Structures are given as C-alpha cells and as structure tokens.
Amino acid sequence: MDECMLTNKDGLTEEEFLKNYDADIFKRPSVTVDMLIFSVFDEEVKNYRKLPQKSLKLLLVKRKDHPYIKQWALPGGFVAINESLDEAAKRELKSETNIDNIYMEQLYTWGDVDRDPRTRVISASYMALVDRTLLDIKAGDDAEDALWFDIKSRVIEEKKINCEKGYTIEKVVDINISNKEITLGVKVKVIEIFEGRVVKVERDIIESKGIAFDHAKIIEYALERLKNKIEYTDIAFNLMPELFTLSELQQVYEIILDKELLAAAFRRKVAEMVIETDHFTKDAGHRPSKFYRFNPLWRNGKDNL
Amino acid sequence: MDECMLTNKDGLTEEEFLKNYDADIFKRPSVTVDMLIFSVFDEEVKNYRKLPQKSLKLLLVKRKDHPYIKQWALPGGFVAINESLDEAAKRELKSETNIDNIYMEQLYTWGDVDRDPRTRVISASYMALVDRTLLDIKAGDDAEDALWFDIKSRVIEEKKINCEKGYTIEKVVDINISNKEITLGVKVKVIEIFEGRVVKVERDIIESKGIAFDHAKIIEYALERLKNKIEYTDIAFNLMPELFTLSELQQVYEIILDKELLAAAFRRKVAEMVIETDHFTKDAGHRPSKFYRFNPLWRNGKDNL
DNA sequence: TCAATAGTGTCTATTAGACAGTATACC
DNA sequence: GGTATACTGTCTAATAGACACTATTGA
16 A cells, blocks of 8 residues: 555545644744854964964854844854755855865754743754865955954863762863954853763853853863864864874864874874875974875775775 | 943844844744664573573654654654753653653754655754663553664675775665564665765665654664764663673673674773672573672773862 | 583783984074 | 974883683573
8 A cells, every 4th residue: 555545543645634734833943053163273483493383263253233242153044944954054164164065063952942032042063174274365354253263271170079879070161262352251161960870961151251142152062072083083184284294283183182292102193194295394494394195095994895 | 331232233222122033034944852762671582591682672653643654753752942952852751761860862963954744844863771670661562652673783785986086985774673563674875975084974765664754864873873982981881770790781782883792801891880799690500690780980080080 | 411601811912102312404 | 503393213001802711500
C-alpha cells in the first residue's frame, strides 16, 4: 500500500492533512544565527630583531538600534523562512567579510527565554576562522560599525565546592576585548556541577560592559571550543596564510592555548601536517626561517583508506 | 547617562522602541527538540557460563498522525514560547522516561528548509544516556507507541575521491535498528570534503525504511558523537547501574566503539574512574567478578584544583 | 575436570616534555 | 661580535597495545 494513502484518526490522507495544517497554532520563536569570526593579526614591532607578536581577533559590530544600542554584538541576523541555518550563517559571513568558502562550524544553540527583550529569540552560533591575508581591507576597517577586537581570556578565579552528592567547580573567566580606542570588559562565571555521574555546565554573565545580549556567554563558549579543537584537529591552519613559518604557526597555537610550547615537541607534532618549501624569511635580523604550506593529505595515515 | 535614555535614528528610547516592536515582521520557523535517548540492556543468555551480551538501545516513538504516519521517530516536540530549549528537552525526557536529572547534552541543530512537509521546522537535538535500572518498566514497554530498539551501525562502503583541490571521503553507514518484531533500515552517506584547509561534512539519507523525517541523519550523527565522547570523557558511566563489574563496563565500551578491547589496557584506563567494593558476582559458572562503583572524584588529578 | 571469565605482570612501541646544544642571519 | 630566532639530538616519563600467565568458580 502506498504510504500516502494511510489515513489518520480524522480519516485524512497525508495530502488532505497537509492542506488543512495550520502552522500557527503554536506561537513561534524567532531564530537567528550569531557568527564568531576569528582571525589572527600581527602586532607592530619596536625591535627590528624581534618577531611580530600575533594576536587573536574577533569581529564585532556596533548596534545602531535598540536594544543594546551603541553596544557591540556578534554579527548575525534572522534566519529567513526559505533559507537553511547553514545558508543563513554563510550569508552573514559573506556580508561581513566578503569571503566565501572559509572554515565554519556550528557551535551551540542558545535558547533561554529572555535572551532578547524584543521577543523570544533562539540563536544558533557558528564559528568561522579566517586567514587575515584573505580579508578585504575594507571589511571592518573603515566601516565604523564593524571592527576587529583583540581578544584574550584568562581564568581569574577558580574554586571547588564539595557537597554530599559530589562537587562543583566555579570559574570566573575574564575576557578582555579591546582595540586601540575601545576596551570592553566581560566576566563570565562557568559553573560545572558534578553530581554523581551527571555533569552540568552553566554559564552566567557577571559583567558585560559594552557587549550586547548574552553574547559574552557565547564568546566564552567559543573560546573554550577553539582551545579544545586546536589540540586535536587542524583548524589552526585556517588562520594561517598560504605560506607560513613553523614559528608563526607555533605562535598561533600559543595565543589560542594561552601557554608557551616547546619548539622541539611542537615541530614533531605538526611535522606531518605541513610541507616544506624552498622559501625563507629574509631581513629578519636573525637566522631566516623556512616557509611551509599546509599538507592537505596529512590525514592519510589516520584514515582507513 | 543612563543607557536606556539613548535614542535611535527614529528618536525612540529603548522603552518606546520595545513598545512599538512588531515581532511578526519576519515569518518565523517552528522550533522543536528531538531526543536521542540511549540505554544499554542485557540480552538473554543460552549458556549458563556465558556472560549476557549487552546491546545499545535507542528509544523511538511511533507516529500517530501525518506526516510519516506509522513510522518511527525520535521523541520530541515543539518548544513552547515560554520555555528554554533545555527545559523543553528535559520535559520531553521526563515524559518519555519518567526520570529527572539524567545526563543530557545538546548535539546539533538541524536547519534544512524542507525537513518537515508541514512547515518550516528547525530542530535542536539532544542526547541523553540512561542507566537501565532507573527506567520505569512501563516506559516504552507496554505503551505501544514508544519502544526501545537495538541499534548497531557499521560502515559498509568507504571510498576516497581525489580532485585537484584536495579529496573527498564518502562513507556509507548502515544502521540497523530493530527489536523482536520490527526491523528498520537506515543508510546514511557521510561525505567529508577536504578542499585545501576547508573541511565540510555532509550527510545524505540513502535509505530510511520506517524512520520519519531526517531522523536517520540525526541518529547517525549521534552515534558518531557517542563514539567520540566515550573515548575522552566518562559519559559511559551514565549507562551503568550503581554497581557494575569492570567486564560489564568494558562490554559497554565495546558495543559503542564496535571493537574489542584488551582487558589489561582497559583496566588501566578506567582504574582511576572507579572505586572497588567488597561485593562480587555469584552463581556465574566461572570466577566471580568484583563490583565497582563510579568514582566522582577521579577528575581531581586533572583539575588545576 | 573443564569451560568460561577475572585479573595481573611485563615487554614493547609510541608519544610528549625537557633541555642542551648548534646554526645563521642582520645590525 | 652580539642578539634573537631557527632548528636538531637525545634523555626521560608516561601511556597504549600485545600477550602470556595465574586465579576462581559451578556444573
């Protein structure tokens, strides 16, 4: 029997059912996407011998309307009724950076009831990583309303509370978001509850100076994910230009992981992921460094194929 | 200046703006949660000496109405306008299993335009892991419309396609979903595209006999996540009863990872996560096995505290 | 006694951390 | 020459895989 001929308790076939379906019996939330667009820039150097320091950047836009007018928010917007979540995310990415086809992944979907004072908004967050050399100079530079901010997170407080069923770890994460003129301050309390086997994580915003909505939470979450994933995937290469030195690559790992790495071990770790070239840095004031490129085939050893 | 006194381009304060805000200028999608509720049951034994085999179970509900009437779907439902995503997921979990406070995590949010023939539906999927001994016998057993299915996935085809920019790996994953009476068949093609540095993953349903909507995709995704997370977290313990033997624990790892493990290495790996007790299995037809319980403090070595 | 599982000891291969030591440009 | 970075060699500690070996029960 053809399955579309099945009838339901009201005796309707699927075709009849769909014709009569009232999509508005439930009040619907709005759905948005929020983009976390990260890149890495070089800082200026004072000492001709020193390497330029790298810094992790996040793109934020200044809100022109209520709510949170004149505060800074993650770029994003409403998902249209006829586009998929991924399409909406790609559209936002393109409109902010003018680049297609860069690394992007869905992070988490934020669904608290009172996230937005206008109306109920559920927001899917996506993280994108961009090589600075692909960036249109225009994007976020002359446009007053979209700017790249330095971003640095640090755990400033950490405590453990034992109770009968298990224990709880509370961390206060301070995130410094700044550029030459503007400094935004964010503190997020991350509470991990271990009750027997059940683990829950909660995030509460303690301070959110200049950051709109609950975006402080989302930024904290994204930084944690980035830290995790850089350890066991190759996503860091999405932040690198076509040619890079291993020292530069190491610097990118270091600013994201927020700790110093030993060069010997680092080089061993990334050896298979890169291909050496014949090019070297020059005018460096010290020994030149070999340029490498990403080896797209490095996973071959890991695959079953 | 108080920030709520700022005015926008129309000269409105935040209060005035919110009063006039029309939440319906954009057509809104519906939002649902879909629950992947996993558990592990013992199979029956024929040989008195043999240990009962474990099998991974997934709870599915039979659809009573169009669309996909009489097919099997993940339990779930619409998110009410005044409840958060997590609350909706907990509510569904409670209504299906009658248990609170079990392990639950958000997996992924599915946002394709044509996921549901009725209307645009975006669905956040959550995975929950339940110890069988906590399960109400009622839930999913006498209720004809909610049943536990054995679930087993296997890669039945794997190929690699090289192109100039990189390569693509296509896997066909066959998922067998069955119980004593019913066998549902699912095949999902997972396409991983490596183009330079950019990685994309696509999932296409090749076959979905008896499974409603795009739930075949979601199930495949969840099984992969479960496989990954069991290796580097302690989520497996959420599937274990209060007291268990290390052999049982190993079996659970084996059915989820779908490969055999060596006892010596496995015991080393979990040694810190368990606490031994004075109790032993009996009437086993072979050497008795010590019971262990979960050690909620095992992470202490790993924490900074 | 023996079938089947429980549990341990140890050898090996691999990997990450530590750190000393060598190399090489430019001012 | 001196400074700052580039790069390598090797010792060590920690960990995972392999596998042989011993232990213990009920029928």
